[in-house]
Amino acid sequence: MPGAPTADSRFQEIESHRTYLVRYALSQLRDAQLAEEAVQEALLAALESIGGFDGRSSLRTWLTSILRFKVIDLQRRAIKERANESLDEEHLGDEESWLDDHFDETGHWRMAPQAWSDPEASLDQRRFWEAFERCLSGLSATAGRVFFRREVLGDDTEAICRDEKITASNCWVILHRARISLRSCLEAGWFGKDASHGR
């Protein structure tokens, strides 16, 4: 077929999505080695079945759907390994006490949100994205996973709840936490008066 992509150009096109795919895998798995493993497996599977890609969705969407299966698979294995451990700090029962770290007894912010100067300009700065990434990885594992799917991938809360096996209101609590944590991390590490990033 004239104009059909060659195997080589296909490979390059697939490879061009690697950074994104690693970010996705990392956000879900929280383990660089596991994330690499998942992406590697997904890319191999993609190359093998590229003939089945009908072009109805974007290549990235198709690749992400393959990766998602690999990630879920690895998560299941990890959950099985953790099965004997007791509930960790992610337990949601302590929502109010968690908020106590951010609000005083009168309900005021302990660290008052400042006006960020020209945040839009940050979007073009490489160092901002390093700070952003650092703050994302500073979230708890659950908050990181949920926030990434909700805000980065734009998934429905419903689908996220189903995969995480949590109720919608727990999902909202997790997102509330994630947003507050991310906010204070960005302010401390990038936007704040005391942030030293040499802008």
Place this chain on the structure above:
Amino acid sequence: MAADHRVDCRRASRLLSLACERELDTVEVQALKRHLDACLMCRNFSVQLDFMRKAAKRYSRG
């Protein structure tokens, strides 16, 4: 409503986050608005929420 007057920053932040997930009802909207009118910190937080959503979308482009 008496409850409206008790929207502090803690509750306001919760409502602002919730507004990203579902439509707030009239009581919630009014309570939130009243708080925001009087509170610069929470207005800052609200702007920051919008910015973080925008940044997350941009981040997804990889």
